[in-house]
Amino acid sequence: MVAVPSWAGTGSAVASFLFVWAMVRNHIPKELYFFISTTLRKAFSFLNPYIHIKLDEYSSERMRKDELYSAAEAYLSSACLHRARRLKAELRRKTDRPFVTIDEYEEVTDTFCGVTVWWHASKHLPKSTTTVISFNSSPEERRFYRLSFHKRHRNLIENDYLDHILTKGRASIARNRQRRLFTNNPTGGGSRNMLWSHVAFEHPATFDTLAMDPERKKAIIDDLVTFREGKEYYKHVGKAWKRGYLLFGPPGTGKSTMIAAIANFLEYDVYDLELTAVKNNTELRKIFLETTGKSIIVIEDIDCSLDLTGERKDKKKKHKDETEAPPSKAIEEVDIANKVTLSGLLNFIDGLWSACGGEKIIIFTTNHIEKLDPALIRRGRMDMHIEMSYCTFEAFKVLAKNYLGIENHHLFDSIRELLLEMKVSPADAAEGLMLKNSGNKDVDVYLQNFIENLNKSKEEANKNAEDMVAVG
Ligand SMILES: Nc1ncnc2c1ncn2[C@@H]1O[C@H](COP(=O)(O)OP(=O)(O)OP(=O)(O)O)[C@@H](O)[C@H]1O
Numbered sequence: 483m484v485a486v487p488s489w490a491g492t493g494s495a496v497a498s499f500l501f502v503w504a505m506v507r508n509h510i511p512k513e514l515y516f517f518i519s520t521t522l523r524k525a526f527s528f529l530n531p532y533i534h535i536k537l538d539e540y541s542s543e544r545m546r547k548d549e550l551y552s553a554a555e556a557y558l559s560s561a562c563l564h565r566a567r568r569l570k571a572e573l574r575r576k577t578d579r580p581f582v583t584i585d586e587y588e589e590v591t592d593t594f595c596g597v598t599v600w601w602h603a604s605k606h607l608p609k610s611t612t613t614v615i616s617f618n619s620s621p622e623e624r625r626f627y628r629l630s631f632h633k634r635h636r637n638l639i640e641n642d643y644l645d646h647i648l649t650k651g652r653a654s655i656a657r658n659r660q661r662r663l664f665t666n667n668p669t670g671g672g673s674r675n676m677l678w679s680h681v682a683f684e685h686p687a688t689f690d691t692l693a694m695d696p697e698r699k700k701a702i703i704d705d706l707v708t709f710r711e712g713k714e715y716y717k718h719v720g721k722a723w724k725r726g727y728l729l730f731g732p733p734g735t736g737k738s739t740m741i742a743a744i745a746n747f748l749e750y751d752v753y754d755l756e757l758t759a760v761k762n763n764t765e766l767r768k769i770f771l772e773t774t775g776k777s778i779i780v781i782e783d784i785d786c787s788l789d790l791t792g793e794r795k796d797k798k799k800k801h802k803d804e805t806e807a808p809p810s811k812a813i814e815e816v817d818i819a820n821k822v823t824l825s826g827l828l829n830f831i832d833g834l835w836s837a838c839g840g841e842k843i844i845i846f847t848t849n850h851i852e853k854l855d856p857a858l859i860r861r862g863r864m865d866m867h868i869e870m871s872y873c874t875f876e877a878f879k880v881l882a883k884n885y886l887g888i889e890n891h892h893l894f895d896s897i898r899e900l901l902l903e904m905k906v907s908p909a910d911a912a913e914g915l916m917l918k919n920s921g922n923k924d925v926d927v928y929l930q931n932f933i934e935n936l937n938k939s940k941e942e943a944n945k946n947a948e949d950m951v952a953v954g
C-alpha cells in the first residue's frame with residue numbers, strides 16, 4: 483500500500499502537539515481558540531504541498547447518490563482494484579454478480595498522464611454510534627473518497643482527471659449493470675405508485691444469431707451506432723435524441739427477436755408497453771416520464787393494441803351518415819378521458835415530453851402495416867421501416883450456422899431452390915433445424931428432413947391452390 487508522502491520525524495512532533503492542544507483547547511477563551519486554529523490551518527496548508535478533493539457518496543443538494551462518487555467507485559473497482567489489499571464484495575440490488583470494490587480506510591494509487599494520485603476510501607460515522615446501539619444499518623453513515631495529489635498538478639486533475647473518472651466510471655457502470663425488461667402495470671388500479679414492474683432482461687438474441695440478409699442487417703447496425711454516438715449531432719440540429727423503428731412482417735419472421743438483438747447490441751433496458759392497460763393519454767404521459775435514458779420502448783402489435791385509426795375514421799363516418807344523431811360533447815369528453823387516442827400516442831412519440839430523460843428508441847411491431855394510420859408511422863416518427871421477411875437463402879445460412887454449426891453443405895443448393903419458391907418463416911425454418919434430443923446429430927439427416935418437409939409443404943400449397951381454382 484502506498485501512502486501520501488509525509489516528512490519523516492515530523493509525525494511524532496505533530497502527534498505530541500495535537501495531544502497538548504486537545505488538553506488546553508477547553509481551557510482557553512473561544513476567540514483565542516479560533517485565532518490559533520485558523521493560524522495553524524494556514525501554516526499546515528502552506529507547508530503541505532498536497533491537495534485533497536472529497537467525493538461524498540450523497541450530494542449535498544439532494545439526498546441522492548452522487549454520480550461522481552458512483553463513477554469513481556466503478557472506476558476504482560475496474561482500474562485500480564489490483565493495487566488494493568483490502569477489498570469489499572457485495573451483491574447489489576438489480577444485479578446478479580458480486581460487486582467488488584476497495585474497502586473502507588484502504589488507499590490505492592492511480593496514474594494519469596504520468597502523474598500519481600492517491601485515493602483513500604473512508605466514511606463518516608453516525609454521531610450516535612458511541613452512545614446508541616442500533617440494530618438497523620446506519621442510516622447516517624456516509625462514505626466518501628479523498629483524492630490527493632500534488633498542488634502543481636491541480637489544473638490537470640481538476641480539468642481532465644475528474645472528467646476521465648466520470649467517463650470511464652459511467653462506461654463501467656453501463657457495462658456491468660443488469661439490464662431490465664419492464665412492463666407497465668394497469669393504470670387506475672391500486673398500485674398507482676408503481677407504473678412499471680421489471681425482471682432481469684436475459685434474452686440471448688444477438689445480431690449474429692438473427693437470420694436476415696447481411697446487407698440489411700449491416701444497415702440497421704450502422705443506423706444504431708450512428709444513433710448511439712449522435713448526442714452532439716442531435717443537439718446541433720435541435721432534435722430530441724430518439725429514434726423510431728417500425729418492424730413489420732408476417733408472424734415468426736423475427737420482429738421480437740430483432741428487438742432483443744437491438745437491446746443486447748446497445749445494452750439498453752427494454753420497456754414493453756402494453757397500451758391496452760393504459761387508461762388514457764394523461765396516464766400514458768406519466769408512464770413515459772417514468773422511463774429512463776438508454777432504453778427501448780416497445781409497442782408490439784400496434785395494430786391490435788388499440789383502435790388508433792378509429793378516431794379519424796369515426797369522424798369521417800360521422801359526416802357521411804347525417805341521419806345518425808351526433809354524440810353529445812359530454813359523451814365525447816368522457817370517451818377521450820377513458821382511452822388512449824392517436825393524438826395521445828403521437829405526443830408520446832414526438833411531443834415536447836418525448837425529449838425528457840435521455841436517449842430513447844421507440845419500436846413498433848405489426849403484422850399489418852397497411853392497417854396503421856400514416857401519421858403514426860411517417861418518417862420522423864418511425865425513422866426506419868424494417869421489413870422482416872420470409873426466410874431467404876442468406877437468412878437460412880445464418881440459421882444453419884447457429885443451429886447446426888455449418889457454413890456450407892452439398893444440400894444447400896436444393897434448399898436455395900426451395901426457399902425461392904416457398905414462403906417459410908425463419909421461425910419455421912429454425913424449428914426444422916433444431917437438434918432434437920433424439921441422439922441423432924447427423925447434419926445430413928437433419929438437412930434431408932428439412933428438404934422433405936419443405937417439399938411436403940410445397941405439395942400441400944399446390945394442392946390448396948388447385949382446390950381454390952376448382953371451387954372458383
Ligand atoms: N430472423 C430470425 N432469426 C433468428 N431466429 C428467428 C428469426 N425469426 C424467427 N426466429 C425464431 O422464431 C421464434 C419466433 O420469432 P419472433 O417471436 O421473433 O417472431 P415475430 O416476428 O415477433 O412473430 P409475431 O409476429 O408472431 O410476433 C424466435 O424465438 C426465434 O427462435
Ligand SMILES: [Mg+2]
Pocket residue numbers: 737738739782847
Ligand atoms: Mg413478436
